[in-house]
Amino acid sequence: MKILLYNPDNGVTRNFMPHLWMFLLQSLTPAEHQVFLIDGNARPMNEQQLVSFIREQQIGLVGIGSMTRMVARAYRMADAIRAAGVPVVMGGPHVTEVPDEALGRDGGPRHADAVALGEADETWPRIVADAGRGELQEIYQPLDERGKERKPSLQPYPSIPWEKLDLEQFNMVPKVARPLLERHANGWHSVHLIPIESGRGCPYGCEFCTVTGFFGDSIRFRSNESVVSELLRLKKHARKNRSQVIVFFIDDNFAINIKRTKSLLKDIIDAGAQLPWIAQISANLLRDEELVDLIEASHGKWIFIGMESIDPVNLADVNKSFNKPAEYAAVLERLARRDIYAITSFIVGLDNDMPGVADRTLEQIAGWPPGLPVFGQLTPFPATPLYDRLLKAGRLTRPKHWLEFAPYQMANTPLKMSIGQTHAELDKAWTESYSPQRNASALAAIADKPTKIRVMHFAMRMFFRGIYFPQMTKRAWLKLIVDNRRSILNLAREAIGNWRAAKKRVDPAVAHSRGNTQRA
Numbered sequence: 001m002k003i004l005l006y007n008p009d010n011g012v013t014r015n016f017m018p019h020l021w022m023f024l025l026q027s028l029t030p031a032e033h034q035v036f037l038i039d040g041n042a043r044p045m046n047e048q049q050l051v052s053f054i055r056e057q058q059i060g061l062v063g064i065g066s067m068t069r070m071v072a073r074a075y076r077m078a079d080a081i082r083a084a085g086v087p088v089v090m091g092g093p094h095v096t097e098v099p100d101e102a103l104g105r106d107g108g109p110r111h112a113d114a115v116a117l118g119e120a121d122e123t124w125p126r127i128v129a130d131a132g133r134g135e136l137q138e139i140y141q142p143l144d145e146r147g148k149e150r151k152p153s154l155q156p157y158p159s160i161p162w163e164k165l166d167l168e169q170f171n172m173v174p175k176v177a178r179p180l181l182e183r184h185a186n187g188w189h190s191v192h193l194i195p196i197e198s199g200r201g202c203p204y205g206c207e208f209c210t211v212t213g214f215f216g217d218s219i220r221f222r223s224n225e226s227v228v229s230e231l232l233r234l235k236k237h238a239r240k241n242r243s244q245v246i247v248f249f250i251d252d253n254f255a256i257n258i259k260r261t262k263s264l265l266k267d268i269i270d271a272g273a274q275l276p277w278i279a280q281i282s283a284n285l286l287r288d289e290e291l292v293d294l295i296e297a298s299h300g301k302w303i304f305i306g307m308e309s310i311d312p313v314n315l316a317d318v319n320k321s322f323n324k325p326a327e328y329a330a331v332l333e334r335l336a337r338r339d340i341y342a343i344t345s346f347i348v349g350l351d352n353d354m355p356g357v358a359d360r361t362l363e364q365i366a367g368w369p370p371g372l373p374v375f376g377q378l379t380p381f382p383a384t385p386l387y388d389r390l391l392k393a394g395r396l397t398r399p400k401h402w403l404e405f406a407p408y409q410m411a412n413t414p415l416k417m418s419i420g421q422t423h424a425e426l427d428k429a430w431t432e433s434y435s436p437q438r439n440a441s442a443l444a445a446i447a448d449k450p451t452k453i454r455v456m457h458f459a460m461r462m463f464f465r466g467i468y469f470p471q472m473t474k475r476a477w478l479k480l481i482v483d484n485r486r487s488i489l490n491l492a493r494e495a496i497g498n499w500r501a502a503k504k505r506v507d508p509a510v511a512h513s514r515g516n517t518q519r520a
């Protein structure tokens with residue numbers, strides 16, 4: 001059977017990072033089947049184009065995965081595929097949280113023939129076998145003998161053959177810049193961000209988050225050897241292709257078990273498996289100096305920290321009191337001393353937020369080492385304690401917000417400001433954080449760092465700005481370049497100066513070696 005795994009595009013970023021679920025399920029598919037992958041972010045398609053592809057390739061089963069924010073698009077695609085007579089199975093966080101919607105059991109239209117609830121590592125081969133026999137069931141769920149939900153072990157973990165896959169569609173470097181970088185920046189014409197998971201589960205249970213409900217509060221890890229061998233294969237692949245691979249450890253809290261994280265990082269270092277990496281780690285776990293030393297030595301570069309708010313009352317409201325705003329600055333300085341920077345994430349519209357929250361947050365951020373702040377509105381994802389609380393309080397203005405998805409629009413009434421005021425705060429936070437002035441002052445704050453680090457910092461700022469201000473056209477990029485021309489020129493001047501200085505230092509040696517050759 002030919003199987004297509006499809007991930008709908010998010011309408012914001014193009015070819016950012018492959019979605020792990022597709023590659024994982026591909027690796028778990030019995031070898032007699034052929035699997036095609038289409039990620040709409042890298043290969044945008046409308047319903048007709050997708051159906052034509054499915055007909056041409058004679059696909060017999062389509063699997064669609066989606067987060068809540070893309071689910072309306074996923075349903076539209078699924079409807080078109082089913083209308084063409086091909087069965088659709090849907091999986092991922094959203095259908096797990098509201099399975100009746102996809103199956104049309106809530107009074108709405110049906111979008112999927114079957115749904116895979118929860119982690120599908122064990123159920124996927126069964127789904128494929130049933131579909132092959134034409135006996136697809138409606139619901140698949142990993143259950144133990146007593147009918148209780150079972151979380152799959154990550155030992156053993158399938159080997160994802162990244163090195164054999166066509167990843168060029170996920171090259172993050174804009175096409176226009178590739179030829180120049182190929183000539184002058186060794187390997188930087190091709191940059192891939194590769195998702196690797198080292199464990200699943202988070203016990204913290206923050207009120208707004210789906211992770212504890214979905215993956216459970218007991219944490220499961222892959223073996224260190226399995227992670228190290230994946231890194232070594234990626235490293236070899238990058239070297240062979242003269243490209244850059246950056247790893248995103250997508251664990252929800254990469255240091256949730258500090259002892260185990262330290263042992264993994266030590267094994268990575270001992271095996272020489274270091275690649276630049278990014279991970280999500282909560283601020284409370286970054287108090288440990290030894291851990292941060294190991295992060296540096298294993299080439300950790302950016303840490304995503306869910307700060308959520310600088311207000312302890314807000315943090316208590318969402319069950320995240322383990323975050324201590326008073327220590328944010330110290331944590332970020334501890335990282336910055338080792339040239340590790342943070343992506344700091346904030347929620348706007350929490351119950352104790354009032355007009356002025358953006359200014360108050362920006363003021364704090366300005367006192368920290370430069371990083372990449374990101375802001376989102378409080379979002380009640382289905383099946384979270386937050387959703388239930390707001391529903392009970394009659395505060396959901398759009399209870400099925402995902403069916404009429406609108407980026408950065410509240411779906412509930414905040415407590416101490418209006419929806420309009422919340423949107424204005426969010427807009428202010430993004431606009432000021434990525435203004436040309438803020439970009440220049442971020443560079444000035446790390447003026448003593450090597451040019452390479454500053455260029456990387458600046459490039460990341462340009463990309464992160466695009467999360468809120470979509471940069472999907474050449475025109476948008478051009479405007480960004482013009483607006484930030486001062487910073488770009490300064491960095492270019494600095495880089496050319498370094499290059500000339502390095503050339504001068506190298507030239508006498510080159511002349512000397514040529515001389516030797518001539519004499520020989």
Ligand code: B12
Pocket residue numbers: 010012013016017018019020021024062063064065066067068069089090091092093094097116118119120121124195197209210211250251252376381382
């Ligand atoms: C990596 C990641 C991202 C990446 C992007 C995705 C990518 N390219 O990988 C980045 C960092 C950009 C990102 C951004 C966001 N993310 Co995110 N992200 C994750 C994260 C940490 C890992 C995803 C992952 O690969 N997991 C590992 C795989 C193996 O698990 P999985 O995807 O669930 O797949 C398993 C099952 O679900 C199932 N399955 C999945 N799909 C399918 C399909 C079929 C057919 C079948 C059979 C089975 C199946 O099988 C898989 C194996 O068991 C998850 C949290 C998490 N731990 O999953 C959040 C998560 C998915 N993100 C979330 C959110 C909310 C966001 C943002 C909206 C945050 C924000 N406020 O801006 C943005 C939106 C991005 C956008 N514009 O699209 C939520 C989604 C909740 C929901 N109900 O939709 C999650 C669950 C985290 C959370 N805190 O609740 N994210």
Ligand code: SF4
Pocket residue numbers: 202203204205206209210211212252253282306
């Ligand atoms: S610590 Fe992060 S992953 Fe864990 S429940 Fe809180 S927000 Fe979710």
